[in-house]
Amino acid sequence: MPARNTLIAARRNRAGCQRRGGVLIEFALVLPVMITLVLGAIDFGRFAYYHMAVTNSARAGAGYGMMHPYTSTTQATWQANIRDAVMKEMQGVPNYSDSSLTMSAPQVTTDGDGQKRVRVQVQYPFNTLVSWPFIPSHFTLQRAVEMRFIR
Secondary structure, eight states: OHHHHHHHHHHHHHHHHHHHHHHHHHHHHHHHHHHHHHHHHHHHHHHHHHHHHHHHHHHHHHHHHHHSOOOTTTHHHHHHHHHHHHHHHHTTSTTOOGGGOEEOOOEEEEOTTSOEEEEEEEEEEEEOSSOOTTSOSEEEEEEEEEEEOOO
C-alpha cells in the first residue's frame, strides 16, 4: 500500500509542475494588459483632477468678480483680485506653476434687462504620464465660467 501512495504523490507533483508553468505563461500574457489598464486609469484620473481644478479656479474667479462690484477707478485692483482668487484655487494642483496658468481679462456684459455678468476664462496645460497612441500627450485644459452680479 505505501508504494501506491508514493506513486499517486509522484503523479500529483508532476501535474503541479505543469500547472505552475501554465500559470506563469498566463501571467506573462496578462501582465502587459493589466499594466496598460492601470496606467490608463492613472492618466484618466489625473486628467479628471486637473479638469476639475481648472473649472473650480474659473468658478472662484467669477465668484469673486460677481460678489465684489468695481468702479472705473478700482477695476485694475478688481481684476488683480480675481486673478489672485484663480491662482489660490489652483495651489493644490501637483507641480502647479503660476507661469503656466493663463487667465483672460474678466469680461463684463450687460443683459437686455440690465443684469450684469462677469465671465472668467482659465487655461492650464496638461501632460499625460504615458504617450498613448491616437491621444495627444500634451494639451491645454480650458474652462470659462460666467456668473451674474449680485445687486
